[in-house]
Amino acid sequence: MDELTSVFVTESREQLAAMEEALLQLETSPGDADLINTVFRPAHTIKGGAGVIECNFIVSFTHVVENALDKLRNGEISVSSDLVAVLLGCGDHIGNLLSVLEAGAPEPDADLKAEGDSLLSRLQRDWLDEPAKSGAGAEDSRPPVIKVDQVHASGGGEVETDSWHISLRFGQNVLRNGMDPLSFLRYLATLGQIVNIETLPDAMPDAEQMDPESCYLGFEIKFKSDVDKAAIEGVFDFVRDECSLHILPPHSKLTDYVTLLQALPENIMRLGEILVKIGALTPSELDEGLQAQQSSLASDGEADTLSPPPPHLGEILVEQRVVQPELVEAAVIKQKQVSDKKAAEARLIRIQADKLDRLIDLVGELVIAGASANLLASRSGQGELTEATSLLSRLVEQIRDSALQLRMVQIGETFNRFQRVVRDVSKELGKEIELAISGADTELDKSVVEKIGDPLMHLVRNAMDHGIEPGEVRAANGKNPRGRLELNAYHDSGSIVIEVADDGGGLNREKILKKAVDKGLVQAGQYLSDQEIANLIFEPGFSTADQVSNLSGRGVGMDVVKRNIQSLRGRVEVSSVEGQGTRFAIRLPLTLAIIDGFLVGAGPAAYVVPLDMVVECLELQAHAAGTGDRNYLNLRGEVLPFIRLRDLFEIPGEPPKRENVVVIKCAGQKAGIVVDTLLGEFQTVIKPLGNLFKHLRGIGGSTILGSGDVALILDVQALVKYSAQHEEQETGYALPLRAGT
CATH class of the missing domain: 3.30.565.10 (Histidine kinase-like ATPase, C-terminal domain)
Structure with a gap:
């Protein structure tokens, strides 16, 4: 699967998730126009993207779904539970079609095609009036092509034409990003008729400076169709960040064309000749527009530089009492929200999950190597080296936290x-x-x-x-x-x-x-x-x-x-x-990779307790080391049950005269773990135990110390639960270390 198809599949699944969420909300809020638009946009975008990569079986299916949603958007049909159920089924089917595309199959199998035909038939029977077909050969689903009328000028500076004018300039990185400019033009042709097209190579450098992987082409297009501007823009959704796009609707003003001439990078007179050549303007219309622009610029030059700027469109509409001020204000707020959302999306970057996992693995190895460097520095007794490794440890900790945050x-x-x-x-x-x-x-x-x-x-x-x-x-x-x-x-x-x-x-x-x-x-x-x-x-x-x-x-x-x-x-x-x-x-x-740990020792072995579950550490007094057959101590008036790691893991040898208690807390319950020594905080890279040890209770994994030794990570949840149960059992009750015992 090529990169463009991969991007299309990924983004389409995100669109389907948004569509499903909006449909479920629409069932309870059937009159919400924003929700209806939210449902319509994913179907429209997926259809456009499928057209770009020339996946006809997705285009033909989503085109019929889009027709139904368009009728819903225009108020021709109403929201009902049955309609939502069918549209949800259509969303599921589009997801299945994406899987077909992902697998590299040329078309869906007979069962999947029959499922799609059933959904479209129900849409046709209950909500649509035109024939509905699915599959790669469903050419009837394309919008009709309309013949072109003669273009002529009208009075008042307006160009009377029922054709769209599209100015398109592809960015140089389009080809590098796996996108074919011609595929967008081919898909545009499915929405109507490209009456005239002029290819502009003006941005192309000399042969010795040309990069074969770069795109230097631009296009001026005269396009005839009954679709709206949003549909035309939708054709280029997957390349909007890599192109410059200007669309003028039929019957645009001459001043709109002049503004377009000023905005494009080519020579203004050359562009004017191209517009005339493809039939977007007549020579007299072009001359009239340019003369009007020059007159406007001359009058602006004579004006006082301190004069206020021209009013915004909203202000003009309010002044003419065409709309209410509240509506204009609401529109401005909505525009800002859309602009902010696009800006936020522009700051995002997609990263493959396996690359992120590899980064976490490397950070884990860096943590282990840092611990080893710290140990060697402390043994050397060199103050400068110890200080340097201390700084290194802080930086490694920050890198660790930042890397883990990427996976959150x-x-x-x-x-x-x-x-x-x-x-x-x-x-x-x-x-x-x-x-x-x-x-x-x-x-x-x-x-x-x-x-x-x-x-x-x-x-x-x-x-x-x-x-x-x-x-x-x-x-x-x-x-x-x-x-x-x-x-x-x-x-x-x-x-x-x-x-x-x-x-x-x-x-x-x-x-x-x-x-x-x-x-x-x-x-x-x-x-x-x-x-x-x-x-x-x-x-x-x-x-x-x-x-x-x-x-x-x-x-x-x-x-x-x-x-x-x-x-x-x-x-x-x-x-x-x-x-x-x-x-x-x-x-x-929170994570299965790296945690902050508290290192303790019992006999020759080392153990790690998750640091965020450690409440405090204290010395175990001899008189509190157990009463009769019970193991508990009085912690400031609170009964604290405890367990000894030596007893739990049957560590041979006599315990030291001075033992320590690590007070842990999990899910509101406290318990104590009696250990021989307290070794301090330790960045812990969690290494899973092998299948041979998967039934152990009280052990959550392992880690590698700076010395190269292996330390076991304690399962605090299991130990807290065990300590509470152990307090109710008779002396000699063993921890059930194997599942089912």
């Missing part, structure tokens, strides 16, 4: 995808469900975002199917018949928390416990806390559904959710109030 993305894009899921699933279930999103601007690592989509999908669909009751049941229980599903994200203690909550019936503890007994997961009569009962839903094959549906009930999903989240060094918790709803909280690390 907002979770809102992931959340917004569920707008469509909630709409479709709620209609399938016959339930009214609204989706509320908060914390969409919360940022986390791109690699985490990519892997969290599937677990969230399981939770959302499960909440809609099992959690939220049918409308009649909710009404009978005094609840709003319309259910509510919430997606929320926020930062907490160096982690990101993602919540999926519903206001449904909650978990039925008796039903869960009975099912667990039937499956042999617990013994009959065994006491379990509410939290332990709720956690049973994450057991493999566990389901309380009375019947299997298309969405759930097969006993798969929740265990997969837990396993996938654990693979991201995260955990999922569930809380529920029967009759009021259920809330799932997923806690994940």
Whole structure:
């Protein structure tokens, strides 16, 4: 796939996402003209881009969709739930066509083409009047070509012509960026008829100075079509930053043509001759316009230089009482918003994900090399060398933070995808469900975002199917018949928390416990806390559904959710109030690459604790080292359970006389980790453990120290949970280091 096609596919998928979001909003706000335009623009842009790369099967399909959206924009048809459903399906189909293009196939297969024909047939039957076709050979979808009338001058300085005039100058880098100028002209011809075209080579240098990869061409085009200016501009959307484009509509003033002559780089008289040659102007019209311009310039030269500038168009319209001042002010504000948005987009640059990953890997190696240099400098005892490596460490830390920030993305894009899921699933279930999103601007690592989509999908669909009751049941229980599903994200203690909550019936503890007994997961009569009962839903094959549906009930999903989240060094918790709803909280690390760590030692081994989870460090007093068979200490009136790394990992040898406690906090819970030595802060490059160690609990990964030794990264979430449970167990209870034990 060439670079131009790759850019088209990427940008088209972004356009489809914007189109889908606007369609979902349009269903609840059918009279919003801005939303209708937001839906129309992506289809128009995708069609234009497909024409540029000569992908006819996308052009022909999107042309019919664009016709329907144009009728919607003009008020000829109205927004309805059925229309939104079909347009959403059309968006999905365009996405599938993009996949066909991406795979290099010449056209969609029979099944995909039949799907497109079905969508277009429904558009034709219910909302359009002209025939609708799809596929590469659908020539009937092109706009009709109109014959050219004779151009003649009218009075009052106006050129009476029903042809457009287009002045086009391509930038020198167009070819380098993978774009073919002729493809834009070929696509322009599909929207109407190019009556005359003049190629301008004026910018071409001498042969010895010419760069074969540069484009030096310009074009003056007389174009006949019944499309609007936006459609003509849309042809050049993918090259707007690499060209100069001027478009004059039919019946433009002579002064508009004169202004165009002044704006273009070529000699004014040569351009005038070209306009006459291609039939845009007659010789008398050109002379009249130039004489009028000279008269205007002469009168301006005689005017006082201190005189005020001519009024803006808005001021003239207000003075003539054509529009109200408020409308002009609103238009100015809108123009500024569009201008600011374009300026912001111009500051963005696309980078391939693998290049960014390579940069993060190199930064990780730089961190390790920096740690090694620091260690050698401290051992050397040379003050100047130590100072230099200290400065180097600060710079490496800044580089690390900046590099990681490049991979941070907002979770809102992931959340917004569920707008469509909630709409479709709620209609399938016959339930009214609204989706509320908060914390969409919360940022986390791109690699985490990519892997969290599937677990969230399981939770959302499960909440809609099992959690939220049918409308009649909710009404009978005094609840709003319309259910509510919430997606929320926020930062907490160096982690990101993602919540999926519903206001449904909650978990039925008796039903869960009975099912667990039937499956042999617990013994009959065994006491379990509410939290332990709720956690049973994450057991493999566990389901309380009375019947299997298309969405759930097969006993798969929740265990997969837990396993996938654990693979991201995260955990999922569930809380529920029967009759009021259920809330799932997923806690994940912000990044999977590099963190600030706190290095500790136990015996000959070194361990790393994530620094943002360390509250404080203190010396373990002998009298607080454990009471009877319990391990806890009094931390300023607060009971703090603790665990010893020596006991946890069965490290041989006697502990030192002076031990230290690292107080950690996660999800509002505190615990202590007893270690032999405190070694200080350490930039930690996270290295994943191999498959042989993937079942270990209490270990989140490994890292390489400056000395070349390997240190294990502690899983603080698991240790906090274990310390709380261990306090309730008898002496000698071992940490379940293997899954399923």
